[in-house]
Amino acid sequence: MIYYSLNKQAPPVSFKEATVLGQAPDKGLYFPSQIPMLDQHLISSINDYSKEDLAFRVMKPYIGSDIDDTALFSIVSEAINFEFPLVAINSNISSLELFHGPTLAFKDVGARFMSRCLGYFSKDRSNTITVLVATSGDTGGAVANGFLGVEGVEVIILYPSGKVSPVQELQLTTCGQNITALEVEGSFDDCQAMVKEAFMDEVLHKKMQLTSANSINVARWLPQQLYYFYAYQQWADKFNPPVVAVPSGNFGNICAGLLAQVSGLPIKHFIAACNINDAVPDYLRTGIYQSKPAVPTISNAMDVGNPSNFVRILEMFKQEFTTVKDCVTGYTVSDEATKATIAEVYQRNQYILDPHGAVAYHALENYLQNYLNIKGIILETAHPVKFPATVEAAIGKSIEIPESAQSIMGKKKISIQMPASFSALKEYLVSR
Numbered sequence: 001m002i003y004y005s006l007n008k009q010a011p012p013v014s015f016k017e018a019t020v021l022g023q024a025p026d027k028g029l030y031f032p033s034q035i036p037m038l039d040q041h042l043i044s045s046i047n048d049y050s051k052e053d054l055a056f057r058v059m060k061p062y063i064g065s066d067i068d069d070t071a072l073f074s075i076v077s078e079a080i081n082f083e084f085p086l087v088a089i090n091s092n093i094s095s096l097e098l099f100h101g102p103t104l105a106f107k108d109v110g111a112r113f114m115s116r117c118l119g120y121f122s123k124d125r126s127n128t129i130t131v132l133v134a135t136s137g138d139t140g141g142a143v144a145n146g147f148l149g150v151e152g153v154e155v156i157i158l159y160p161s162g163k164v165s166p167v168q169e170l171q172l173t174t175c176g177q178n179i180t181a182l183e184v185e186g187s188f189d190d191c192q193a194m195v196k197e198a199f200m201d202e203v204l205h206k207k208m209q210l211t212s213a214n215s216i217n218v219a220r221w222l223p224q225q226l227y228y229f230y231a232y233q234q235w236a237d238k239f240n241p242p243v244v245a246v247p248s249g250n251f252g253n254i255c256a257g258l259l260a261q262v263s264g265l266p267i268k269h270f271i272a273a274c275n276i277n278d279a280v281p282d283y284l285r286t287g288i289y290q291s292k293p294a295v296p297t298i299s300n301a302m303d304v305g306n307p308s309n310f311v312r313i314l315e316m317f318k319q320e321f322t323t324v325k326d327c328v329t330g331y332t333v334s335d336e337a338t339k340a341t342i343a344e345v346y347q348r349n350q351y352i353l354d355p356h357g358a359v360a361y362h363a364l365e366n367y368l369q370n371y372l373n374i375k376g377i378i379l380e381t382a383h384p385v386k387f388p389a390t391v392e393a394a395i396g397k398s399i400e401i402p403e404s405a406q407s408i409m410g411k412k413k414i415s416i417q418m419p420a421s422f423s424a425l426k427e428y429l430v431s432r
């Protein structure tokens with residue numbers, strides 16, 4: 001598979017180069033030169049395939065011959081080696097739980113897939129690949145856990161001091177080995193600005209092979225398609241496909257879902273569910289796209305003012321507003337409505353939503369009111385225990401910490417403090 005830069009000012013590359021580079025030299029995002037069409041048998045007999053087999057068949061065309069089949073099969077198998085259960089909340093809405101991975105959020109699959117691809121590619125390289133990533137919470141943990149112990153790859157995570165939850169901080173700072181946490185005295189935007197500057201810096205560019213590990217990177221973005229296949233596998237009424245509501249921030253997850261749909265997976269419609277950071281829902285209402293400064297909310301993984309993957313969505317629909325609008329409906333959900341939804345769903349159905357899943361639930365419930373006989377799925381992107389203050393206040397009781405998170409609680413945090421300045425980051429990187 002060939003990938004081209006959406007800025008069209010850089011040469012096309014293979015999957016391997018796109019993964020190692022992260023972003024194209026012209027700062028564009030990479031996009032597949034053609035969207036592979038799924039084998040009809042795969043769809044009509046989807047329940048005959050194992051999770052691993054399905055993952056291999058879906059991913060293979062995007063990787064081509066850059067990874068041999070045996071290695072690719074084990075990479076996808078390791079990336080998805082936990083459950084993705086579809087749980088009915090009530091008669092109309094089910095929850096696809098994407099939080100059963102090691103860091104309790106959906107980013108685990110993309111981070112695990114990307115780390116193993118980079119590990120594979122680094123075998124025939126002499127120099128180490130350095131992954132530099134800024135996090136507002138969930139990305140850092142998933143990347144730290146996914147890349148831990150991968151040879152030939154080192155990971156440097158920047159996070160805003162005091163602005164991530166206690167569980168999130170432990171997930172970032174207790175790994176050791178090839179993972180380093182930089183605790184920045186500033187905001188998430190400061191961390192992101194420092195990382196962006198590092199990618200553009202000539203001195204660093206000559207000294208090391210830097211790459212990104214957010215959904216800009218095709219190896220993190222593409223495997224997210226698999227969720228939608230697992231949802232459809234578990235969907236009983238195959239002739240009446242679901243509406244899927246996706247809690248969206250940087251729009252990588254929903255963009256992967258749209259890719260699966262374009263390649264032939266039956267999904268009736270998509271809901272882009274946002275908190276008040278709603279540049280895309282605004283676009284879907286008006287046809288005009290305008291980024292906004294990010295505003296903090298209780299669903300903080302979606303506090304993004306200018307979603308990176310929006311340009312990929314436009315490309316997928318050939319820049320035609322009406323086609324995008326036919327496939328995706330946007331919703332804006334306030335913090336008040338999010339809290340009320342967590343409380344209501346718990347009281348009515350004894351199901352505990354996290355704030356991100358609650359945004360999706362609220363949007364989907366509103367959408368379904370306009371239609372008879374249509375049912376839907378929300379993607380539950382994080383375990384509620386990652387947001388204990390909000391969730392416990394809404395449901396009026398404490399939530400149990402799952403076993404997988406308990407082991408981290410007693411560990412010692414190790415981080416390097418750093419002022420919010422690029423020169424401090426550069427000095428650190430050069431002096432290593």
Ligand SMILES: *Cc1c(COP(=O)(O)O)cnc(C)c1O
Nearest residue numbers: 138249250251252253301381382
């Ligand atoms: C990252 C994240 C999102 C947003 O996903 P995007 O692909 O950036 O749209 C939603 N929920 C949770 C819990 C997340 O960690």
